[in-house]
Amino acid sequence: MNIKKWLGFIILFALTLCVEAKSVHVAVAANFSNTMKSLVKEFENTSDYQITLSFGSSGKFYAQIKQGAPYELFFSADQAKPDALQKDGLVITASRFTYAIGRLAVWSARSDFANKIETKLKEGTFNKLALANPKLAPYGAATLEVLQYLELIDATQSKWVRGENIAQTYQFVSSGNADLGFIALSQLLGKKWDKDKVKQGSYWLVPDSMHQPIKQDVVLLRSAEKSQGAKAFLDFMHTEKALVIIAEYGYLASNSSNIGQDI
Amino acid sequence: MSLSDGDIATIWLTLRLATTVTILLLIFATPVAWWLARTHSWFKGPVSAIVALPLVLPPTVLGFYLLLAMGPNGAIGQFTQALGLGTLPFTFWGLVVASMVYSMPFVVQPIQNAIEAIGNRPIEASATLGAGPLDCFFTVVLPLAKPGFMTATILGFAHTVGEFGIVLMIGGSIPGETRVVSVQIYDHVEALEYAQAHALSGVMVVFSFVVLLILYTFQRKRKAVGMTYGR
Numbered sequence: 001m002n003i004k005k006w007l008g009f010i011i012l013f014a015l016t017l018c019v020e021a022k023s024v025h026v027a028v029a030a031n032f033s034n035t036m037k038s039l040v041k042e043f044e045n046t047s048d049y050q051i052t053l054s055f056g057s058s059g060k061f062y063a064q065i066k067q068g069a070p071y072e073l074f075f076s077a078d079q080a081k082p083d084a085l086q087k088d089g090l091v092i093t094a095s096r097f098t099y100a101i102g103r104l105a106v107w108s109a110r111s112d113f114a115n116k117i118e119t120k121l122k123e124g125t126f127n128k129l130a131l132a133n134p135k136l137a138p139y140g141a142a143t144l145e146v147l148q149y150l151e152l153i154d155a156t157q158s159k160w161v162r163g164e165n166i167a168q169t170y171q172f173v174s175s176g177n178a179d180l181g182f183i184a185l186s187q188l189l190g191k192k193w194d195k196d197k198v199k200q201g202s203y204w205l206v207p208d209s210m211h212q213p214i215k216q217d218v219v220l221l222r223s224a225e226k227s228q229g230a231k232a233f234l235d236f237m238h239t240e241k242a243l244v245i246i247a248e249y250g251y252l253a254s255n256s257s258n259i260g261q262d263i
Numbered sequence: 264m265s266l267s268d269g270d271i272a273t274i275w276l277t278l279r280l281a282t283t284v285t286i287l288l289l290i291f292a293t294p295v296a297w298w299l300a301r302t303h304s305w306f307k308g309p310v311s312a313i314v315a316l317p318l319v320l321p322p323t324v325l326g327f328y329l330l331l332a333m334g335p336n337g338a339i340g341q342f343t344q345a346l347g348l349g350t351l352p353f354t355f356w357g358l359v360v361a362s363m364v365y366s367m368p369f370v371v372q373p374i375q376n377a378i379e380a381i382g383n384r385p386i387e388a389s390a391t392l393g394a395g396p397l398d399c400f401f402t403v404v405l406p407l408a409k410p411g412f413m414t415a416t417i418l419g420f421a422h423t424v425g426e427f428g429i430v431l432m433i434g435g436s437i438p439g440e441t442r443v444v445s446v447q448i449y450d451h452v453e454a455l456e457y458a459q460a461h462a463l464s465g466v467m468v469v470f471s472f473v474v475l476l477i478l479y480t481f482q483r484k485r486k487a488v489g490m491t492y493g494r
Contacts, residue, residue: 059453084455128353133436136453161353161435164449171327172435177334177352 023050024229025070027061029077029216031102031139031166031184035249036075042245043236049229057165059136065090065221072224073233075099075216078138082217095220099237100251102214103185104142109173109201113180117204121180124155130172130181133162138214139169143182145211174200182206185250208252216251270463272439273447280355280443281423284362288370288419289412291363296374297400315368322365326432329361333433353435358443361433362423369418377411378404413481421474424467 028036033055040051054061054071061074062081066088074091076082079098085091106117113120120126132140140162147153161177163169166184173181188203218237224230236242243253266274299311317325332339333351339360340350351357381404389399405412427445434441436450444463451460 057453059455062455063452081455128435130435133450133453135450161437164431164436164446164453168432171330171432172352175330175334176336177330177350 022048022229023052024072024227024233025052025054026073026075026230026233027054027056027065027069027071028075029058029061030055031077031186032075032100032216035100035186035246035251038245038249039237039242042241043233047232047236049232051229051233057136068223070223071221072227072230073218073220075218077102077216079215079217080138082219085219085221090222091219092222092225095234096217098215099218100216100246100253102139102142102216103208103250103252104139104146104182104206104211104214105185105188105203106180106206107170107173107183107188107201107203108180109176110179111201114202117180117202121156121204122150122152124152124159126159126179128161128172128178128180129156129159130161130163130169130178130183132166132169132182133164137163137165138216139166139182139184142211142214146182146206149210189248189250213252266462266466267459269438270444270447270459273442273444273463274466276355276439276441277424277443277445280358280362281420283359284366284423285370285416285420287359288363288366289416292367292370292415293374296371297378297404299371300375300378314371317365318368322426322428323432325365326361326429329364329429330433333357333360352433353437353441355440357433358430358441361429362426365426365429366419366422369422370415373411373414373418374408375411377408377414380411381407410482414478417474417478417481421471421478425471 026036033053036053036055040053044050058077058081061069061071061076062084065071065074065085074082074085082091082096086093086096106121108117108120108126113126121129131143134140134144144153147156161172163172166187169181170183170187172178173183185203185205218234220227220230220234246253295310295314299307299314329339330352331337333343334340335344335350343349343351351360385403385407386399389403394402425445426443427449430441430443430446431449434443434446436442436446444467448460448463448467451457451463
């Protein structure tokens with residue numbers, strides 16, 4: 001056997017190990033996926049660390065983390081899952097903070113609904129109203145609060161179609177199956193907070209006084225307590241650059257740290 | 264282990280869906296299986312491939328395309344609207360149509376295999392004795408291919424019960440209309456209601472085991488006919 005060939009393999013293997021060691025595995029709630037991709041691009045420009053992203057629902061990530069999934073950071077869509085993980089003793093409490101506050105929008109892909117969305121919603125002149133399942137998705141729970149505030153629950157309930165998450169709710173509207181849908185503003189906005197960037201249809205930005213703020217928390221997992229990469233990325237989340245990107249996608253940035261400490 | 268009223272409603276809905284789909288599939292799939300078993304046409308390959316597609320495609324892909332096709336701008340949606348039926352997504356009958364696509368190969372293939380196993384001779388013999396095609400089908404093919412039909416019925420039913428991805432894509436989780444057992448379990452897990460998820464999942468495991476047990480016990484008896492499927 002050619003010894004040089006083997007040596008080459010071993011060196012290559014060792015190199016991949018080095019690269020692996022610098023990669024940070026991050027679990028991200030689906031509503032934040034576009035924003036996170038931009039954040040990671042910016043972060044990797046200036047850092048030696050690589051970020052490996054997994055997108056999904058917070059409930060699934062919670063179940064996986066409880067079973068020892070190899071994530072280092074968990075960007076949840078709410079505060080309930082970080083709360084639960086904290087109770088289980090699986091996260092570093094001091095690392096936790098609210099990285100974004102979500103905004104709700106009522107969106108329609110129909111051109112004849114432009115500028116009339118609020119009226120259409122209140123009049124009930126639409127076929128279906130798509131919303132994220134209130135039991136599962138924080139945006140769904142907020143939707144329920146808005147409908148309660150507007151006293152529209154009884155009037156609209158027979159027209160509800162529930163998406164399992166905010167991405168599916170978007171799909172119901174974009175495919176034309178539902179005239180209206182409560183979705184995350186971040187799903188509509190591209191890189192710029194700009195009405196023209198909405199590819200299809202139009203939206204009504206729900207005043208945030210109509211529902212509890214949709215606070216989304218990030219936690220460092222206990223298994224990654226020593227991870228320098230994870231810490232570097234958390235630090236990056238506090239920088240001006242990161243806050244600008246988060247705001248561009250329609251989130252209110254928030255940096256109140258350690259909010260969960262009294263649990 | 265206790266099931267809530269909502270859980271029990273999803274079980275009934277699932278059984279209603281699976282029964283409807285199985286009956287309709289037996290009606291629609293039998294001619295297809297018959298044709299595939301008997302034809303020498305050039306189209307046999309392409310049609311077989313289309314029937315088998317749901318075996319390969321992820322249910323989310325099927326569900327996504329069905330959502331687009333059955334929507335107001337899709338081909339199926341335009342058709343159902345023209346008939347005055349509205350659109351199919353978020354309705355029980357939408358799930359029926361989607362499930363029929365999804366479970367099609369599990370019903371067509373056992374029937375096709377059974378008819379192929381009969382061969383030409385009994386059919387030709389019945390024709391010489393003066394039986395018309397329909398008479399031949401009901402008095403010769405159906406009795407001889409019975410094990411194939413039984414397998415098709417059980418697999419079609421069981422596969423529809425186990426369906427998840429498509430229902431998730433086009434259902435909209437409406438209680439009593441489109442919220443089936445698998446979606447309810449998913450909801451429980453996502454909502455961290457693990458006890459309820461366990462209870463309902465337990466019911467599913469027992470049900471699936473019993474169905475497969477019936478299938479394989481039944482197949483063992485029929486082994487001499489060469490009617491095994493799924494192993």
